[in-house]
Amino acid sequence: MFKALGDPIRLRLFSQVASHVDGEACVCDISDVGVSQPTVSHHLKKLREAGLLTSERRGTWVYYRVTPSVMASLARSFSISG
Amino acid sequence: MFKALGDPIRLRLFSQVASHVDGEACVCDISDVGVSQPTVSHHLKKLREAGLLTSERRGTWVYYRVTPSVMASLARSFSISG
DNA sequence: CGCCTATTTTCACATACGTCGAAGTAGTTT
DNA sequence: AAACTACTTCGACGTATGTGAAAATAGGCG
Numbered sequence: 001m002f003k004a005l006g007d008p009i010r011l012r013l014f015s016q017v018a019s020h021v022d023g024e025a026c027v028c029d030i031s032d033v034g035v036s037q038p039t040v041s042h043h044l045k046k047l048r049e050a051g052l053l054t055s056e057r058r059g060t061w062v063y064y065r066v067t068p069s070v071m072a073s074l075a076r077s078f079s080i081s082g
Numbered sequence: 083m084f085k086a087l088g089d090p091i092r093l094r095l096f097s098q099v100a101s102h103v104d105g106e107a108c109v110c111d112i113s114d115v116g117v118s119q120p121t122v123s124h125h126l127k128k129l130r131e132a133g134l135l136t137s138e139r140r141g142t143w144v145y146y147r148v149t150p151s152v153m154a155s156l157a158r159s160f161s162i163s164g
Numbered sequence: 165c166g167c168c169t170a171t172t173t174t175c176a177c178a179t180a181c182g183t184c185g186a187a188g189t190a191g192t193t194t
Numbered sequence: 195a196a197a198c199t200a201c202t203t204c205g206a207c208g209t210a211t212g213t214g215a216a217a218a219t220a221g222g223c224g
Contacts, residue, residue, distance in 0.1 A: 003088030007182080011084060027201065039183055041202050060191060060200060075160035078153045089212075109171065118214055123172055125212085142170060142221060 001074065004050035009033055010043045014052055017064050024065040083156065086132035091115055092125045096134055099146050106147040 005011050016030040017023075031040045044064060047053040053064050087093050098112045099105075113122045126146060129135040135146050 002084050002093060006085030006088035009182085031201095035182085036184055037200090038185080038202075038204095042182080045202080057190080057201090062201065071160045075157050078157035078160075091212085117212085119170090120172075120215080121213055127172080139171090139220080144171060 001050050001052060001070075004047055004052055007043065007046075009035060009039070010047055013040070013043055014047055014066070017053060018066050018071070024063045026061040026063055028061065030064075083132050083134060083152075086128055086134055089125065089128075091117055091121075092129055095122070095125055096129055096148070099135060100148050100153070106145045108143040108145055110143065112146075 005014060012033050013030055016033075017025045020029065027037075027040065027044065031037055033040065035043075044053065044055070047064075048055060051067055052070055054067050055062050055064050057063075087096060094115050095112055098115075099107045102111065109119075109122065109126065113119050115122065117125075126135065126137070129146075130137060133149055134152055136149050137144050137146050139145075
């Protein structure tokens with residue numbers, strides 16, 4: 001997970017999904033991060049593979065949201081004994 | 083910081099320092115992570131540059147400890163709004 | 165000072181990784 | 195079915211990064 005969050009683009013993508021209204025964001029909502037759209041898709045895949053995000057297609061758009069329990073799990077990594 | 087923790091060796095090194103007695107560890111205490119000693123030193127430098135660890139030489143040995151407030155800072159990243 | 169141990173730096177190299185353009189897949193609309 | 199939008203995969207390329215061997219620095223001790 002830390003490896004996935006280690007890339008600046010991915011950290012921004014994750015952060016945008018996490019802070020988006022209703023906790024979910026369409027790719028089109030978050031793809032303005034300074035790289036091409038295929039690259040955004042590549043990074044989102046990495047975040048998915050790392051278990052940080054989940055994706056769901058609803059009609060035309062694909063929605064991403066933070067995997068439930070991931071935030072708590074990460075927070076716990078640094079709260080209890082490191 | 084996430085980038086620095088993204089490497090498995092570095093995550094182990096950081097974890098070992100964080101969980102060591104008295105909160106500090108000599109390089110010799112933690113250098114058995116499966117790579118050569120120069121590589122350990124290289125990774126510790128990365129962790130230092132990322133602000134995660136601090137080092138202090140006391141006589142023959144160099145002691146590493148987690149930078150104060152770093153754990154809280156990281157925990158906060160995932161507690162408040164993601 | 166000269167030698168020994170502990171740690172860091174330098175150098176060279178192989179592999180991993182981010183990036184883009186182009187092609188491919190999925191779904192909607194006409 | 196054809197055309198259009200939204201997104202993903204493929205292929206290729208340059209750079210970043212992890213790695214070890216060897217040399218260099220730092221400190222302790224005879």
